Amino acid sequence: MSEAAPASTSKSERAYSAIKAHILEGDYSPGYRLVLAKIGEELGVSAVPVREAIRRLEAEGLVTFERNVGATVASIDPVQYLYTMQTLSIVEGAATALSAPLIGAADVARAREVNERMRECLKHFDPVRFTRLNQDFHSVLFEHCPNPHILDLVHRGWNRLGSLRSSTFRFVPGRAHESVEEHEAILRLIETGADADTIEKAARRHRSATLDAYLAQAPSLPQPTPALH
Amino acid sequence: MSEAAPASTSKSERAYSAIKAHILEGDYSPGYRLVLAKIGEELGVSAVPVREAIRRLEAEGLVTFERNVGATVASIDPVQYLYTMQTLSIVEGAATALSAPLIGAADVARAREVNERMRECLKHFDPVRFTRLNQDFHSVLFEHCPNPHILDLVHRGWNRLGSLRSSTFRFVPGRAHESVEEHEAILRLIETGADADTIEKAARRHRSATLDAYLAQAPSLPQPTPALH
DNA sequence: ATGCATAATTTCGTATACGATTTTGTATTG
DNA sequence: CAATACAAAATCGTATACGAAATTATGCAT
Structure with missing residues (x-):
């Protein structure tokens, strides 16, 4: 360099x-x-x-x-991971719902293409690339977000997860497949102009499902609170 | 000093x-x-x-x-105010819903007492004291919040609003009365063990109604995005 | 008087220096 | 050998100093 x-x-x-x-x-x-x-x-x-x-x-x-x-x-112990994922579930849900009306067909196509590349990653098991594409996917969704504050909170959450970001996909095999399907489902909701509440819940669920998959692997965790769905 | x-x-x-x-x-x-x-x-x-x-x-x-x-x-121009209020609507909604199951009868009583004092403030028109009590009220709700990250986001939002915090109550006369009633309604939802989604929406609405009242006064604003209800 | 060039002033940005605090290592003692 | 006491080293915390950049003031020409 x-x-x-x-x-x-x-x-x-x-x-x-x-x-x-x-x-x-x-x-x-x-x-x-x-x-x-x-x-x-x-x-x-x-x-x-x-x-x-x-x-x-x-x-x-x-x-x-x-x-x-x-x-x-800063190290992300399991409890911090839980807090951050739960927070992300909420702010990503809001960011997706707020962005949805502003996402055009071209954006959806672009996101879908990214998602297809993620699907291919599944075959070669490439968690690093998968994670990067995952971020791209969500960036496409959020790039029209009308509230920069909320977008900032999303980015802060991503940063906090840091290098752990891909660990769930690495450690919970099935989750990556589910994730790709959920992406497609969210895109369809956006395409069909579903109402904000439906989109928000789907986006929330997408994130909290990843958390749940992690928790299922680490049952020793406090499971401190029921998630918001 | x-x-x-x-x-x-x-x-x-x-x-x-x-x-x-x-x-x-x-x-x-x-x-x-x-x-x-x-x-x-x-x-x-x-x-x-x-x-x-x-x-x-x-x-x-x-x-x-x-x-x-x-x-x-940092000055809070109307647009920043809008962003911040919208963000607060979301994180306060989540904080309330997450806290609700952990709020006991004693907490509710305490919050209700604060709310009664707010009701009295309405008679003497004391926006400063009203605003302080308003914060106390929400602090009671959030003190058991199981996710410190979300609580931190709430506090950051409050800080950002800063000195403008009481302006809506000052400039939109009827809003303070509504606010007190909404507090009572939220307390009742918590008491009766309403489901998380209902509580979350009520708490969101409580915040975004204040924003709406402000926007009604300042119609020149972009009204950039439909709120999440 | 107005507009522009230039000088003076303000304020920032950071290297350096050095005291204060914590950590680490060593020796002494029971 | 374990524990304590003390010395040495590492590291932080901040005042000071000075160059760099931006802002403001000044003077000159039109």
Whole structure:
């Protein structure tokens, strides 16, 4: 990777992006200690902007921070995973329902094409690619979302899941197949102009079904609350 | 106000809390320019921790920040207000529905008492106190919320509304009365163990009705999207 | 007076330095 | 050997300093 654009963005901004990217790529895995001076050296900046970047990432839930001790990449224990998936179920449901009236036939076609590629991934068992396509699929649905705040919440949820994003598909074999079918069902609802409530519930269910599949694998979890369906 | 605890918390932490408090109290009103050095002097710290605090507040949506120009207290233009209210409608709806099964008779009684005090506020027309009690009411509902992420989203929404929080009640006379009645209705739904979907819709409606009342007053707004009911 | 170029001022952005705090390592003692 | 006490190292937290960028003020020409 080249040293890239030396100008135009501030160093704290570059540090923020770089660290975030490293976390999301998995270069810095959960629990990794983010030492200010060390990261600064890696990025060719001093500790001050790194510290600022890290605290911003803390506010997004990507790192945890302890006074006089330092920062570590936030790890997603099962309980946090549950909270995040449940929250995503709600905000994705809302985002889908709000977007639906604005999704045209061309968008549906595009989403369907992505979904077909996901279907192919199932044959070769490629969880990484599958996960990336999955995100593309939902991005197509949400790109017309009329409420940027809600979209932001969706992205924050995705970020928080981070590198775990594909784990359910990896560990719960059948789920990926179901997921593709649910995508198709959601597209049909949008095409036929189903009412917002129906679409919202389908989108919610799509996410919470993934959570349920995970919980079925990890029965030790608190199962703290009945999901909203 | 005394100089207070000189130890135990870091300066960046104190700056963060102090600035946030000033924004929420209205000492720094929307649009106010947050000059690093000036605020640092006010708080008795240098610019570095102030900058860090401000960027954290930016991540929460309380201030806006522009490269090489500085930070200003985020102002809530009508469109942002709409986005935020719509988002709140959704997350408060979910928070209420998730909390409902965990709300006991004692909590309901407490909430009802708060609501009665709100009813009294209507007679003396005290929007500030009314708004504070309104928040108390919802805090009672949410204090058992099993998903802290969702609760966090509710609080972020409240913070974003900031000083505008009471404006609807101030400007749309009838709305406050309606609001009190809706509170009572929600309490009854919780008491009688209504299903999650019913409770969620009532809570959503409670918030989006306030938004509708506001939009009716400001008809110039884009009315960008049909609400989720 | 108006518009533009340029200088002065303000404010940001970050490297450096150093004290404060925590962690780690080592030695001493029961 | 385990536990405690203390020393050394690592790391954080922030004040200070100074260059960079943007904003504001000034002066000149039309």
